[in-house]
Amino acid sequence: MKAFSCRVCGNALYFENSVCVSCKTNLGFSRTERAIVPVDGKGQYVDADGSIWHVCKNLNLSGCTWLTEFPGGFCFCCGLTRTRPSDEDVVGLREYKVAEEAKRRLIVELDTLGFPIVPRTEDEVNGLAFDLLSSVEEKVVTGHDSGVITLDLAESDDLHREKVRVNLDEPYRTMLGHFRHEIGHYIEWQHVRGDLIGTARELFGNEEESYADAIDRHYSEGPPAGWEKNFISMYATMHPFEDFAETFAHYMHICDTIETASAYGLATVASPQTFTSFRDLVIGVWIPLSIALNQINRSMGKPPLYPFVIPTPVLEKLQFVADLPRAARA
Structure with missing residues (x-):
C-alpha cells in the first residue's frame, strides 16, 4: 500500500480514513487516481476533467470510503459483493465491515499488479462476485466456484479465527489472507x-x-x-x-x-x-x-x-x- 497524505493540509492518512484527523476534511478514495481526495459537504469530488464523483452508498454501513460515478450508488468494490448479511443480523453486519475493509485492499492490489477485474454483473460467465455470508444461523463454507467467492464472515472475529488457526496448526490466518487465497483460485481459473x-x-x-x-x-x-x-x-x-x-x-x-x-x-x-x-x-x-x-x-x-x-x-x-x-x- 502506498503512503497517503491529505491534499488540504498534508497530514498523513491511513487508507481507511474518511476524515482527516488534522483539518477535519471529508475524504474519499478515487480508484481512477489511486489517491485519497477531499470531498465537499455534499459528498462530492470534482476531478481534473470536471467529472463529479460521489461517496459510496456503503459509507455508513461498512465504512467504505470509495467514490462512485452514481449519486447514491455503490462504488466498484462494493458492487462486487453479491450477497451480504441482512440488516437485522447485527453480528453479521459487524463482521461484514471487517471483511469489506479487507476486500478493498485486495482490489487495490489487484489493480496494482495488473490483473483485470470484471464484475459478474457485466460478465455472467467469467465475472467476479463475492458472497459474504453470516454463519450466525447457518453453516458457511469458504471457497471459490466459477467466479463466485464465498467467505464465512465469522473469520472476521479474532477469537473465532484464532481458535481455528490453532486447531488447524496454521502459522498465520487473517481475513485479508482468505481473500488473497480465494482470489488465487479465481486467477488460476481465468488465466x-x-x-x-x-x-x-x-x-x-x-x-x-x-x-x-x-x-x-x-x-x-x-x-x-x-x-x-x-x-x-x-x-x-x-x-x-x-x-x-x-x-x-x-x-x-x-x-x-x-x-x-x-x-x-x-x-x-x-x-x-x-x-x-x-x-x-x-x-x-x-x-x-x-x-x-x-x-x-x-x-x-x-x-x-x-x-x-x-x-x-x-x-x-x-x-x-x-x-x-x-x-x-x-
Missing part, C-alpha cells in the same frame, strides 16, 4: 489456460486429480514428509489447486508488504513491478525485509510477522504467478 497449463502442471501438479480424494487424504494423513522442501504451507500440499492459491496469496503478501515498506522508507525498491525477475525480488529484498520485520515483531513480544520459509521450488512457483499479468495482456 492459467492454453500454453500455460503444461508449465503449471510441472510446477503445481495435475489439477485434474480428484479434489475430494485430496481433501480426505489431507485431513486423514496430513502433509507428506518433507513437504517444506517444495511447498509454502501445509495446506498447499493438499491439491494443485490449493498449491496455486497459496502461492498466489503469498505473492500478494510479498508485493503489498514491499510496496508499503518502500512507501515509508523501509526499503529502496520503487515498486515490486520494476523487477523483471520476481526471484531476485524475493531473494534480494523480501527475505532480508521479512527477517527484519520478524525481529521487530519479536522485539514487541509478538510472533514472527512472516513465519514462512521459501525454498527454491516455491521461488519457481512465485515466478510463474508473477508472470501471469504479462501473459494475460499478451
Whole structure:
C-alpha cells in the first residue's frame, strides 16, 4: 500500500480514513487516481476533467470510503459483493465491515499488479462476485466456484479465527489472507489456460486429480514428509489447486508488504513491478525485509510477522504467478 497524505493540509492518512484527523476534511478514495481526495459537504469530488464523483452508498454501513460515478450508488468494490448479511443480523453486519475493509485492499492490489477485474454483473460467465455470508444461523463454507467467492464472515472475529488457526496448526490466518487465497483460485481459473497449463502442471501438479480424494487424504494423513522442501504451507500440499492459491496469496503478501515498506522508507525498491525477475525480488529484498520485520515483531513480544520459509521450488512457483499479468495482456 502506498503512503497517503491529505491534499488540504498534508497530514498523513491511513487508507481507511474518511476524515482527516488534522483539518477535519471529508475524504474519499478515487480508484481512477489511486489517491485519497477531499470531498465537499455534499459528498462530492470534482476531478481534473470536471467529472463529479460521489461517496459510496456503503459509507455508513461498512465504512467504505470509495467514490462512485452514481449519486447514491455503490462504488466498484462494493458492487462486487453479491450477497451480504441482512440488516437485522447485527453480528453479521459487524463482521461484514471487517471483511469489506479487507476486500478493498485486495482490489487495490489487484489493480496494482495488473490483473483485470470484471464484475459478474457485466460478465455472467467469467465475472467476479463475492458472497459474504453470516454463519450466525447457518453453516458457511469458504471457497471459490466459477467466479463466485464465498467467505464465512465469522473469520472476521479474532477469537473465532484464532481458535481455528490453532486447531488447524496454521502459522498465520487473517481475513485479508482468505481473500488473497480465494482470489488465487479465481486467477488460476481465468488465466492459467492454453500454453500455460503444461508449465503449471510441472510446477503445481495435475489439477485434474480428484479434489475430494485430496481433501480426505489431507485431513486423514496430513502433509507428506518433507513437504517444506517444495511447498509454502501445509495446506498447499493438499491439491494443485490449493498449491496455486497459496502461492498466489503469498505473492500478494510479498508485493503489498514491499510496496508499503518502500512507501515509508523501509526499503529502496520503487515498486515490486520494476523487477523483471520476481526471484531476485524475493531473494534480494523480501527475505532480508521479512527477517527484519520478524525481529521487530519479536522485539514487541509478538510472533514472527512472516513465519514462512521459501525454498527454491516455491521461488519457481512465485515466478510463474508473477508472470501471469504479462501473459494475460499478451
